[in-house]
Amino acid sequence: MILELLDIVQYPFMRRALLAGILIAVMCGLLGVFVVQRRLSFLGDGLAHAAFGGMGLGTLLLLSGGWLGAEAALFRQPLFVALPFVFITALSIAWVRDNTNLSSDTTIGVFFAVAVALGVMFFSLIPPDASVNFDVMDLLFGSILGVRQSDLVIISATLMLCLIVIIPLWGRLGYATFDEELARTDGVATRRLEYLLFGTAAVVIAVSSLVVGIILMAAYLVIPAASARLLAKSLFQMTAFSVMIGVSSTVVGLLAAVFLDVPSGSTIVLSQAVLFACTTLLARRRIFGSRS
Amino acid sequence: MKTPPALHVHQATVRFGEVEVLSEITFNLEQGQFLAVVGPNGAGKSTLIKVALGLVKPMRGHAALYGKDAGSMPERIGYVPQLKTFDRSFPASALELVVTGLRRSWPARVRAPERERAAAALEQVGAVGLIARQLSSLSGGELQRVYLARALVRRPDIVLLDEPATGVDFLAEHDLYALLERYQLETSATIVMITHDLAVARYHASRVLVLNRRVHGYGLPADVLSEQCLQEAYGHIGHAHALSFG
Numbered sequence: 001m002i003l004e005l006l007d008i009v010q011y012p013f014m015r016r017a018l019l020a021g022i023l024i025a026v027m028c029g030l031l032g033v034f035v036v037q038r039r040l041s042f043l044g045d046g047l048a049h050a051a052f053g054g055m056g057l058g059t060l061l062l063l064s065g066g067w068l069g070a071e072a073a074l075f076r077q078p079l080f081v082a083l084p085f086v087f088i089t090a091l092s093i094a095w096v097r098d099n100t101n102l103s104s105d106t107t108i109g110v111f112f113a114v115a116v117a118l119g120v121m122f123f124s125l126i127p128p129d130a131s132v133n134f135d136v137m138d139l140l141f142g143s144i145l146g147v148r149q150s151d152l153v154i155i156s157a158t159l160m161l162c163l164i165v166i167i168p169l170w171g172r173l174g175y176a177t178f179d180e181e182l183a184r185t186d187g188v189a190t191r192r193l194e195y196l197l198f199g200t201a202a203v204v205i206a207v208s209s210l211v212v213g214i215i216l217m218a219a220y221l222v223i224p225a226a227s228a229r230l231l232a233k234s235l236f237q238m239t240a241f242s243v244m245i246g247v248s249s250t251v252v253g254l255l256a257a258v259f260l261d262v263p264s265g266s267t268i269v270l271s272q273a274v275l276f277a278c279t280t281l282l283a284r285r286r287i288f289g290s291r292s
Numbered sequence: 293m294k295t296p297p298a299l300h301v302h303q304a305t306v307r308f309g310e311v312e313v314l315s316e317i318t319f320n321l322e323q324g325q326f327l328a329v330v331g332p333n334g335a336g337k338s339t340l341i342k343v344a345l346g347l348v349k350p351m352r353g354h355a356a357l358y359g360k361d362a363g364s365m366p367e368r369i370g371y372v373p374q375l376k377t378f379d380r381s382f383p384a385s386a387l388e389l390v391v392t393g394l395r396r397s398w399p400a401r402v403r404a405p406e407r408e409r410a411a412a413a414l415e416q417v418g419a420v421g422l423i424a425r426q427l428s429s430l431s432g433g434e435l436q437r438v439y440l441a442r443a444l445v446r447r448p449d450i451v452l453l454d455e456p457a458t459g460v461d462f463l464a465e466h467d468l469y470a471l472l473e474r475y476q477l478e479t480s481a482t483i484v485m486i487t488h489d490l491a492v493a494r495y496h497a498s499r500v501l502v503l504n505r506r507v508h509g510y511g512l513p514a515d516v517l518s519e520q521c522l523q524e525a526y527g528h529i530g531h532a533h534a535l536s537f538g
Contacts, residue, residue, distance in 0.1 A: 037379075037381070037382060170398075170400065171395065171397030171398045171399065171400065172397045172398070173398075174397070174398030175392055175396070175397050175398040177382075177398075178379070178382055178384065178389075178392075178398060179373070181347065181373060182371070182373060182392070184347055185345045185346075185347060185363075185366060185369065185371045186366045186392070186396040187363075187366040187396060188396065188397070229381065229383065232383045233383055233385065233426060234383055234384060234385065234388060235382070235383055235384060235388075235398060235400075236399075236400040236401065237383065238383050
């Protein structure tokens with residue numbers, strides 16, 4: 001069994017998949033803590049579906065041709081249209097919510113629907129015989145085993161961005177997440193922080209969606225953080241557990257996918273779900289154990 | 293040179309949509325005074341505190357603390373918010389909440405000197421036993437003490453409290469006022485407290501502001517808590533009258 005595992009890891013595609021999965025789990029684990037504690041779990045779904053609309057627009061623009069020269073090969077991907085598309089969607093969600101009396105889930109629901117509608121329209125406009133370098137099914141369900149070297153460059157850059165934003169601002173983000181009004185009285189620019197959080201989430205989700213798929217994206221953002229919440233006694237612990245649960249479920253899920261010859265996205269999410277079930281039982285035992 | 297007042301509010305007018313919540317509020321509060329803000333529900337008392345904190349900008353007029361714009365000196369202010377529905381799902385201990393009063397951000401790790409100061413502040417409010425407790429396990433009264441420790445840990449020059457006795461039993465309420473008076477004696481701090489209890493305003497405050505969207509009275513408790521002034525602010529003073537005048 002161990003030898004088989006070592007054999008599998010020898011393959012470059014598997015090493016790339018493991019690395020991409022771990023990097024994404026770290027980003028989503030860090031962000032997921034704030035998403036879950038701010039009750040924004042629907043944001044992952046909403047922005048992943050915005051990525052669908054953005055990828056559709058990007059593909060159309062690329063096919064219409066010639067808007068980027070051959071020397072910019074790395075950037076000749078629909079992702080580079082999807083990124084600003086998702087970013088603008090995220091900031092629009094925050095702006096509409098701040099300037100109306102609509103709740104976060106309602107606002108996200110509206111943008112979610114519009115983005116899917118746009119995506120369906122853009123993809124329907126692509127001629128059936130057109131040559132595009134990705135499959136719409138991969139976009140929906142992910143293709144972590146098909147990660148290329150260039151994807152790893154993009155994912156690494158996104159992780160760097162995420163770390164640069166989240167680590168120095170972690171304390172202020174945590175304070176504003178605990179109580180926005182209290183943080184404001186202490187001079188924390190909570191509104192600016194929230195826009196920064198939404199913007200960072202947009203970039204992370206747009207890039208991660210390509211690998212893990214739009215449909216399963218929300219799971220990466222929510223399940224590890226929710227499991228961590230059940231175990232943690234502090235926000236710092238929750239952040240650490242969220243990253244650890246995300247990384248371990250990714251590794252286990254990926255290896256399970258190869259062994260069982262089933263889609264990797266589903267085994268990763270199911271691994272997360274198993275850990276969530278375990279933490280729920282542990283938390284239940286802690287609560288009811290202490291009561292009795 | 294004359295020292296600026298601890299809190300100066302000049303013709304502050306706040307409007308939320310069509311509703312004028314505060315109208316032309318003007319008063320000065322000197323350092324070391326204990327102000328009780330009283331008034332019926334919806335009188336704009338919490339909004340006035342938020343103006344003093346710089347959280348709400350008046351559409352006309354202004355507020356200043358120690359001669360500087362409200363909101364520009366958070367380090368000199370201790371704020372105890374109204375006891376609201378607390379997010380029980382936030383993983384945090386009493387210690388961490390008190391340390392936010394020192395750091396003005398959420399602590400990942402609490403350093404030893406911070407722990408010492410937080411423990412001293414919790415001791416001061418009679419809650420040192422709560423230091424390691426999760427916030428989710430605290431009662432309303434215990435939580436209020438932790439918020440008070442958080443406000444006092446930085447030794448503020450002015451303490452603003454929004455209905456601090458809500459959800460607190462009679463003995464704890466008595467302890468709270470005794471503690472505030474002790475803190476004021478030790479530090480000459482200024483205290484601004486919203487209360488619904490006119491007897492508390494009468495016996496603990498050195499100044500009272502009777503508010504109902506506009507100032508109905510401001511001055512010494514004995515002068516301001518008159519039947520006429522309360523009648524004007526509350527419309528009817530049945531219960532309030534009984535508390536205030538015994």
